[in-house]
Amino acid sequence: xxxxxxxxxxxxxxxxxxxxxxxxxxxxxxxxxxxxxxxxxxxxxxxxxxxxxxxxxxxxxxxxxxxxxxxxxxxxxxxxxxxxxxxxxxxxxxxxxxxxxxxxxxxxxxxxxxxxxxxxxxxxxxxxxxxxxxxxxxxxxxxxxxxxxxxxxxxxxxxxxxxxxxxxxxxxxxxxxxxxxxxxxxxxxxxxxxxxxxxxxxxxxxxxxxxxxxxxxxxxxxxxxxxxxxxxxxxxxxxxxxxxxxxxxxxxxxxxxxxxxxxxxxxxxxxxxxxxxxxxxxxxxxxxxxxxxxxxxxxxxxxxxxxxxxxxxxxxxxxxxxxxxxxxxxxxxxxxxxxxxxxxxxxxxxxxxxxxxxxxxxxxxxxxxxxxxxxxxxxxxxxxxxxxxxxxxxxxxxxxxxxxxxxxxxxxxxxxxxxxxxxxxxxxxxxxxxxxxxxxxxxxxxxxxxxxxxxxxxxxxxxxxxxxxxxxxxxxxxxxxxxxxxxxxxxxxxxxxxxxxxxxxxxxxxxxxxxxxxxxxxxxxxxxxxxxxxxxxxxxxxxxxxxxxxxxxxxxxxxxxxxxxxxxxxxxxxxxxxxxxxxxxxxxxxxxxxxxxxxxxxxxxxxxxxxxxxxxxxxxxxxxxxxxxxxxxxxxxxxxxxxxxxxxxxxxxxxxxxxxxxxxxxxxxxxxxxxxxxxxxxxxxxxxxxxxxxxxxxxxxxxxxxxxxxxxxxxxxxxxxxxxxxxxxxxxxxxxxxxxxxxxxxxxxxxxxxxxxxxxxxxxxxxxxxxxxxxxxxxxxxxxxxxxxxxxxxxxxxxxxxxxxxxxxx
Numbered sequence: 001x002x003x004x005x006x007x008x009x010x011x012x013x014x015x016x017x018x019x020x021x022x023x024x025x026x027x028x029x030x031x032x033x034x035x036x037x038x039x040x041x042x043x044x045x046x047x048x049x050x051x052x053x054x055x056x057x058x059x060x061x062x063x064x065x066x067x068x069x070x071x072x073x074x075x076x077x078x079x080x081x082x083x084x085x086x087x088x089x090x091x092x093x094x095x096x097x098x099x100x101x102x103x104x105x106x107x108x109x110x111x112x113x114x115x116x117x118x119x120x121x122x123x124x125x126x127x128x129x130x131x132x133x134x135x136x137x138x139x140x141x142x143x144x145x146x147x148x149x150x151x152x153x154x155x156x157x158x159x160x161x162x163x164x165x166x167x168x169x170x171x172x173x174x175x176x177x178x179x180x181x182x183x184x185x186x187x188x189x190x191x192x193x194x195x196x197x198x199x200x201x202x203x204x205x206x207x208x209x210x211x212x213x214x215x216x217x218x219x220x221x222x223x224x225x226x227x228x229x230x231x232x233x234x235x236x237x238x239x240x241x242x243x244x245x246x247x248x249x250x251x252x253x254x255x256x257x258x259x260x261x262x263x264x265x266x267x268x269x270x271x272x273x274x275x276x277x278x279x280x281x282x283x284x285x286x287x288x289x290x291x292x293x294x295x296x297x298x299x300x301x302x303x304x305x306x307x308x309x310x311x312x313x314x315x316x317x318x319x320x321x322x323x324x325x326x327x328x329x330x331x332x333x334x335x336x337x338x339x340x341x342x343x344x345x346x347x348x349x350x351x352x353x354x355x356x357x358x359x360x361x362x363x364x365x366x367x368x369x370x371x372x373x374x375x376x377x378x379x380x381x382x383x384x385x386x387x388x389x390x391x392x393x394x395x396x397x398x399x400x401x402x403x404x405x406x407x408x409x410x411x412x413x414x415x416x417x418x419x420x421x422x423x424x425x426x427x428x429x430x431x432x433x434x435x436x437x438x439x440x441x442x443x444x445x446x447x448x449x450x451x452x453x454x455x456x457x458x459x460x461x462x463x464x465x466x467x468x469x470x471x472x473x474x475x476x477x478x479x480x481x482x483x484x485x486x487x488x489x490x491x492x493x494x495x496x497x498x499x500x501x502x503x504x505x506x507x508x509x510x511x512x513x514x515x516x517x518x519x520x521x522x523x524x525x526x527x528x529x530x531x532x533x534x535x536x537x538x539x540x541x542x543x544x545x546x547x548x549x550x551x552x553x554x555x556x557x558x559x560x561x562x563x564x565x566x567x568x569x570x571x572x573x574x575x576x577x578x579x580x581x582x583x584x585x586x587x588x589x590x591x592x593x594x595x596x597x598x599x600x601x602x603x604x605x606x607x608x609x610x611x612x613x614x615x616x617x618x619x620x621x622x623x624x625x626x627x628x629x630x631x632x633x634x635x636x637x638x639x640x641x642x643x644x645x646x647x648x649x650x651x652x653x654x655x656x657x658x659x660x661x662x663x664x665x666x667x668x669x670x671x672x673x674x675x676x677x678x679x680x681x682x683x684x685x686x687x688x689x690x691x692x693x694x695x696x697x698x699x700x701x702x703x704x705x706x707x708x709x710x711x712x713x714x715x716x717x718x719x720x721x722x723x724x725x726x727x728x729x730x731x732x733x734x735x736x737x738x739x740x741x742x743x744x745x746x747x748x749x750x751x752x753x754x755x756x757x758x759x760x761x762x763x764x765x766x767x768x769x770x771x772x773x774x775x776x777x778x779x780x781x782x783x784x785x786x787x788x789x790x791x792x793x794x795x796x797x798x799x800x801x802x803x804x805x806x807x808x809x810x
Contacts, residue, residue: 124148124207124247126374126662127259127336130350132343133503133657136383137262139347140336141354143371145263146255148662151242153270157277158257159241160316164309165281167199170241175200175232176225199244200228206247245269250280251287253336264292266334274316275324278306279331292331300329338513343386345509345519350379350655357659357668364668365659374662380503380654385780388772389494389506396764397511399424400741400755401490405434407751408488413437415754435488438748439480445747449487455479486515491744493520493634494765496737498780499642501672502651505735505780506769520740525617525631529758530589531718531727531738532610532628532637534644534686537586539609540597542682547689550579551593558599558623567623569595572719572753583689587697589717591627598626612677614640614650628718638729638738644687645714645731645787648678685790687731690714698759699728706767708774712786717763723749723756728763730770733785739765 076082127142140147151159163170169177180196197205204227231240250260260280261269272280282302283290292299304325311321334340341347354377357365368375399420406423407413409432416422428434439446450456450473451466459469473479489511496506509519518524541547553576558567569591585593598606603621610619617632619625635653643650651674658669691714693699698717703709711732718727724746729738739762743749750756774781 125255125372128354128370128373128375128377130347130377130379132379132381132383132386133505134383136342138343138379138381139338139341139350141351141370142336144255145253145259145336146246147258148246148374149242149256149258149269151238153268154242154245154257155270155272155277157274158245158269158272158281160310161274161278161281161306162199162241162245164313164315165306166202166284168309168313170199171237173198175228175230197224198228200231200240201225203240203244203247204228204231206244248284249287250283251291252293252333259336263334263336264331266332274307274310274320275303275327275329278310278324279303279329282306292329293333296329296331299331303329342383342390343381343507344513345521346379346381346386346504346507346655348513348517349507349509349519349522350377353656354659368661368667375667376660376662376664378657378659380501380505380657381507382505382780384776385496385506385773386508388776389496389508389769392765392769392772393492393494393508393511396768397490397492397741400761400764402426402428403755404490404750405488406432407755408435408438409433410437411441413751415752418754435484438488438751439484449483450474453483487745488743488748489516490741491516491520492739492741492762492765493524494737494739494769495521495635495638496735496769497638497642497653498734499645499651499731499736500734502639502642502654502674503657504653504655506737507655516744518744520634522633522635524740525633526725526740526742526746527630527720528628528632528637529718529720529725529727530591530628531716531729531758532630532632533586533589533594533626534690534716535610535613535615535640536594536598536601536606536626537582537689538613538644538678538682538686539601539605540582541685541689542609542678543601543605545582545597547583547685548581550581551585551596553578553580553585553590553592555592556596558595560623567595569624569627572757583692586689586716587692587695589693589698594626595623598623609678610640612650613643614677628720634727634738634740637727638736641716641729641731641738642736643677644683644690645733645736646674646683647680647788648676648683649674650677680788681790684788687714687787688789690716690731691787693717694730698757699730699763701759701763702730702767702770706771708767708770710783711774711781714787715766717757717759719757719759723753726750726756726758726761728758728766730766731787732770732781733787734780734782735770735773737766737770739763739769741765 076085125142125144125146126148127140127145129140129147130138132138167177169180175198177196177198180198183196201224204224208227235243246256246258249255250257250263252263254260254263257269257280260283261267261272261276264280265272265276279292279299279302282299282305283292285302289295290299290302307316307321307324310316311318316324338344338347338351351370354365354370354375357363358368358370360366365375402423403416403420405428406416406426413432426432447470450470453473455473455476456469459472460466464472491510492508493510494506494508495504497504507521509521509523510516553571555568555570555575559565560567571591572589575590575592580588580590580593582593582597584590603623603625606626607619607621615632615636617630617636619630619632622629639651639653651672654670654672656670659667661667691712693715694702694713699715702713702715713730713732715728715730718729719725724742726741727738729736741758741761750761755761770781773779
């Protein structure tokens with residue numbers, strides 16, 4: 001029974017007396033609540049004060065059971081709901097505080113992220129790329145090997161592989177993938193470390209490494225996120241992918257997908273197959289561990305993971321995946337280093353020319369960075385002619401090296417043969433020891449070589465005396481063999497030029513750029529020997545002499561009183577005592593007659609003409625200069641011969657035709673205007689005289705051995721004392737080619753005069769090269785091209801008084 005007045009149910013176990021109940025029902029005042037007396041007495045007991053175990057729960061008793069309702073209890077009566085609302089409110093409050101803190105952090109870090117100018121105009125170093133005249137890539141000059149590849153030119157497979165592997169929600173997020181961040185955080189808490197950087201975040205690191213940084217901190221990550229969001233606001237997704245694939249490093253000094261494709265697969269990024277693209281994208285996880293050349297197994301495993309991701313997201317089919325996974329990783333290095341260029345010495349020369357241009361305050365290229373502005377440099381080199389020049393050097397120098405190795409192998413070694421074949425049949429090390437006699441008989445020179453090594457320096461630093469260090473190293477057989485091979489390598493240079501334009505078409509500055517960077521075309525200065533004689537004859541012809549003028553072929557003694565010296569020139573094979581024409585003297589390279597002419601016209605005149613024709617090296621105006629005693633370069637000599645072949649018009653050797661910026665705008669173009677150095681009559685007269693060198697003189701082998709009899713050719717051989725330098729320069733109306741052969745150290749020479757002559761060493765290089773290019777399709781040499789013929793009266797004589805009056809004296 002429920003008693004509303006006391007708010008209780010009556011239980012079956014009655015706890016009040018009958019008198020109390022009677023009073024309760026009879027007296028209304030008894031049913032009113034009793035209050036404490038003013039005197040503070042104890043209130044009387046009433047039924048409502050008695051607990052009832054069967055009473056249902058009510059709000060007041062629930063409030064006592066739920067001890068905490070939080071701030072929501074003020075407005076919500078239900079304690080449970082109030083408690084839940086309070087908890088949710090606290091969590092939301094913490095979130096808001098965190099968000100506010102994050103906003104404040106973002107605002108504080110905005111000063112640390114790239115500026116608006118930098119965000120909208122990111123700075124990326126682009127390699128300057130040099131090309132041959134026929135469009136082949138010659139070399140790259142860069143701090144970072146990178147060429148920009150437009151998005152539309154990048155193979156789709158590379159883009160798909162990137163998105164599938166690095167950021168498959170790339171098209172749906174705004175720079176930061178919150179789902180990925182949450183997943184990464186959970187994985188980290190469970191001990192499985194994983195990244196969550198989007199493509200945009202990785203791009204932020206690539207572009208703004210200084211501002212964003214790479215340290216592993218929360219602040220760095222926040223800067224990265226902010227920068228990624230800023231990038232997404234300014235660029236489309238396509239532009240972000242393009243920038244990413246053009247800036248990321250793929251190892252081996254290849255930055256960007258284009259450089260990577262060329263480095264590892266020798267092709268453009270537009271030509272990549274699916275497995276190749278997946279291999280390159282797989283490299284991003286670890287450019288060393290997944291290097292396809294050094295670690296092909298690791299690279300294949302990673303490639304297959306990338307292709308698996310592509311299949312997972314529908315970018316390739318399962319059937320294609322199954323086929324591609326079985327393919328091997330076919331990668332090899334195609335280095336962008338200069339030594340790997342098809343013309344490394346020429347490429348280095350182009351680099352120095354570009355450097356000179358960009359450092360010249362008056363030059364149009366001064367405002368550009370040749371290592372970072374992505375310039376396009378178009379050179380004059382012909383890749384096919386260069387390939388033939390390299391082949392000629394390789395073939396002929398191997399043969400000449402065998403000759404000189406054998407000549408110096410023992411004390412009695414002499415000329416084994418006048419042809420290469422017998423030398424090439426012998427095996428070095430078995431049949432003879434290369435240069436063993438020279439090494440054992442030139443102790444002082446060898447000791448000098450040893451002292452010039454770091455091995456010797458280390459021993460001396462360790463306290464060895466000079467003799468002790470020398471003995472120690474001489475006893476080291478491996479060291480001695482290596483040093484002997486290095487010091488006794490025969491070197492060579494070859495350059496080929498179009499005389500009508502001055503454009504260089506082929507350039508080989510040495511046998512191996514990696515081991516010997518000293519360029520024998522444009523840097524090395526050596527005595528040109530008899531190849532200098534045409535300047536003497538040119539000076540004479542231009543001052544009234546005739547090709548038919550005769551001089552006595554005999555020795556003489558010239559006394560230079562002022563210098564207190566005497567000079568008595570002689571010929572290589574003695575003198576005949578006969579009177580010979582100037583043409584005969586030049587063809588047979590007679591020193592006696594050349595010296596007589598030099599004394600008549602004067603050494604200063606010879607220097608003047610040589611300078612006008614293209615020789616820029618210092619020259620000493622002494623009588624012996626007529627025989628080629630002043631050092632000069634092969635490039636200068638070939639250019640000067642080009643003046644003769646071009647009818648007296650001199651060009652500056654041209655290696656760069658034009659330079660463009662990365663967008664194709666022409667920044668600089670070569671000025672090809674020639675200068676008149678000689679009259680056409682003088683030039684072609686001397687050329688006609690030099691035909692005799694090949695027709696019946698010291699270079700007849702060009703027509704007989706190399707089968708070039710159908711071409712109009714002229715030239716000159718040259719040899720210096722003891723065969724230290726061998727030269728040959730040959731002219732054709734379409735092409736001038738010159739070669740030099742010798743050792744870096746002029747104290748090492750050919751042992752025999754048979755092989756030490758330019759007509760027996762350098763001539764082989766020019767002849768082989770010319771024969772090769774004569775056979776190629778669209779050959780630059782034509783049989784119909786001929787030099788003009790200048791007529792002279794054959795009865796002219798040096799005794800003609802009128803002619804003598806016009807000549808120079810000395």
